[in-house]
Amino acid sequence: MDMMATAGAEKNDRTTRIQEINRKVILDAALEVFSVYGFRGTTIDQIAEKAGMSKPNLLYYFKRKQDIYASVLEETLEEWLRPLHELNPLGDPVEELRRYISFKLHMSAKKPEASRLFANEILHGAPAIQNFLKTSLKKLVDEKADVIRQWVSQGKLAPIDPYHLIFMIWATTQHYSDFDVQVRAILGNQVDRPGFHEQTAQAVLSLILNGVKVR
């Protein structure tokens, strides 16, 4: 499997209003279903039902199951990585990291499906986005690792490995969406109490930032 462009509808390559609407409806439904059941665990019928249309109709917009999957991934990837893009080399390091972590936690809470979709894809060897990981993602991370390394060499951060720091931030923030059931099993229904998200952010921030500040 490999990342590929969205298959258009027949003959003409113009995108009609109906196409625009239905593609979006399908991709929204697909995200919901794929993120819960994974690629193999998802049936086209499930997506079609959630999208409120028949299977052949759905297949009119996306010729194969993989096309839907690749499109959902593509759509969500950019949004998911934007916060890292915004890590500002000129800002205050601790403040920048605080912003980044807060935002990632916020995304995890607000859109856990996206996180789970990736987690599942990567867990299964990233068949559809391997190339993306090795090019775009690597480039972005290398860039930001450089930023962090400079912060360190300027004495603004403790001498930490930037890559492992980034991995730790990813792992920790996404844990709360990917392993939601486990978190719930252990913390019980306090997870649903109003202030929980803020408490979590507070705890995670102080843990990571303390490990990163100069002493």
Added chain:
Amino acid sequence: MDMMATAGAEKNDRTTRIQEINRKVILDAALEVFSVYGFRGTTIDQIAEKAGMSKPNLLYYFKRKQDIYASVLEETLEEWLRPLHELNPLGDPVEELRRYISFKLHMSAKKPEASRLFANEILHGAPAIQNFLKTSLKKLVDEKADVIRQWVSQGKLAPIDPYHLIFMIWATTQHYSDFDVQVRAILGNQVDRPGFHEQTAQAVLSLILNGVKVR
């Protein structure tokens, strides 16, 4: 789906030598396959082939696919949680955490299949081990969270939330097995260099422990 006992072979409930061997062969094969493809993504034929026997023969030992899956999970769970059990309330807090983190990282590197198996199960809502999570696991974590809380109140650790600390340790250590492809895509083949595992351990340890030490 729910956790269930291993289905024995027919009539007599005595476990023969052949049964013992074949059950183990099957469970080893099953761990390999399930951890890569997940429950739905795995076919009984795949497991049977890896185990070197025919599908009906495999089904002679485990009546249904779910039984194999449940058995593999059950078998691996205990081993996976043992290090947390060994967190010693009487030891030096930072040293105990160092040991725990090191051991988890070591397990992630040595037996990534186990980690991936759980990650996959939990990611999909933990249908087979929900009950385990809510009872055994919760009890264990509550216990150890208490230990950490006491360390904090004795002034031996910075004032951190014990649950979020545990989550962070889990998330970070398992990241290296669960998201192996992503780590590889970003770090390249340095991952396979001899000292890599030690470097990672060093980086992760200093990050987490710095966040935890009293200042």
Added chain:
DNA sequence: TTAAAACTTGACCAGTCGGTAAAAACTCAA
């Protein structure tokens, strides 16, 4: 108004997969 293009659907097909049936092959204690 109209006809071409776009959209939708019911019927269906072929491959896959979990699981069964029944009989053959093997093991082992007496």
Added chain:
DNA sequence: TTGAGTTTTTACCGACTGGTCAAGTTTTAA
């Protein structure tokens, strides 16, 4: 050696699922 119990295999079934087809309905541009 023998036969009861255990293990293995061949053949097969029915449900599911990804995807196709052809015919119908709706939309849209002229």
